[in-house]
Amino acid sequence: MHFALYDWTREMPKSRRLVTWAGILIQGYAIYAGFAHTLIWPLMWPTGVSLYIAVFVLYWLGSMLMNGMLTSELARKTQLESDQIAARRIQQTLIPQQLHKLPGYDLESFYKPFREVGGDYFDVIDLPGNRTGSRTMLIAADVSGKGVAAALLAANIQALVRSIATAEVNPEIFATRINRHLKQYAPPGHFATALFLVPDRPSGALTFVNAGHNPPILYGPASPAPGKHGPATTTLLEATSMPLGLFADATCATGEAVVHPGDTLLLYTDGLTDSISGDHPERSIVEALAQTLGTTVSNLKRLIDPNFNEDDVTILVLKRHIDPVLSRALPA
Helix, strand or coil: CHHHHHHHHHHCCHHHHHHHHHHHHHHHHHHHHHHHCCCECCECCCCCHHHHHHHHHHHHHHHHHHHHHHHHHHHHHHHHHHHHHHHHHHHHHHCCCCCCCCCCEEEEEEEECCCCCCCEEEEEEECCCCCCCCEEEEEEEEECCCHHHHHHHHHHHHHHHHHHCCCCCCHHHHHHHHHHHHHHHCCCCCCEEEEEEEEECCCCEEEEEEECCCCCEEEECCCCECCECCCCEEEECCCCECCECCCCCCCCCCEEEECCCCCEEEEECHHHHHCCCCCCHHHHHHHHHHCCCCCHHHHHHCCCCCCCCCCCEEEEEEEECCCHHHHCCCCC
């Protein structure tokens, strides 16, 4: 009864839910009639064999109604789960499985959707059209909502990013065009926070647009590195514009930073901070970035508490090698 009334019927269309409940009530009434020896109380009718035939027919009819509706719902849910599995496989093809190797840098990533599919998106794209071949764009985005709707919008953003990347290299242009596209074509109330970062690999100079996203953390270790000395530093790349898709004429400004040799740049979505227990998740993240044992991503993954994880989690880490040859190109 509980299985039929709650676990299945709560997601049924209203008409099927009513038919299922009617079937359950008919079965219950048939059982009552069998114990009361009557179909119409207080009249003792029918009697004898006719009563038991009527009880059997009623119970069979109720059972057929209930089982028919539940079987139909089972088929619908099975198809839905199959579609979700297929959607997850498709989304996995959109998420980079192997990141580009960047000379002088290490790249690590981690992606875990909260449901079968998620609304987080990240990418690493070599920008064409630059003479030195030394410019790469790092992208992270978090679409409002969860599930299939958010995943479709994230896939839309990825397709647009890939199409723009064939011609444009400016993160401000990326953000502006995607903002206009989302405002025009996304359903009302849907938006996305996003990061577009373009590091110049030889110098470490970084140009970025932060469209209302969690600020990336640029961590510099305390140990001396060529071209950089002093205590550990933590720099937050704060928002330079509003989330994408809210206002068509929103201005997307750029910010600048420098990734020195030995520095670590962390891009993440709010699913990471929301999954960390305690009042200061950002502090825990910085402590994980400072650890020298294990990989940075593995240290960050250990912070995720399943009891708090209620959103997609995306992590993208860029770490610059301590290389004296590359350090000569650092700004003074």
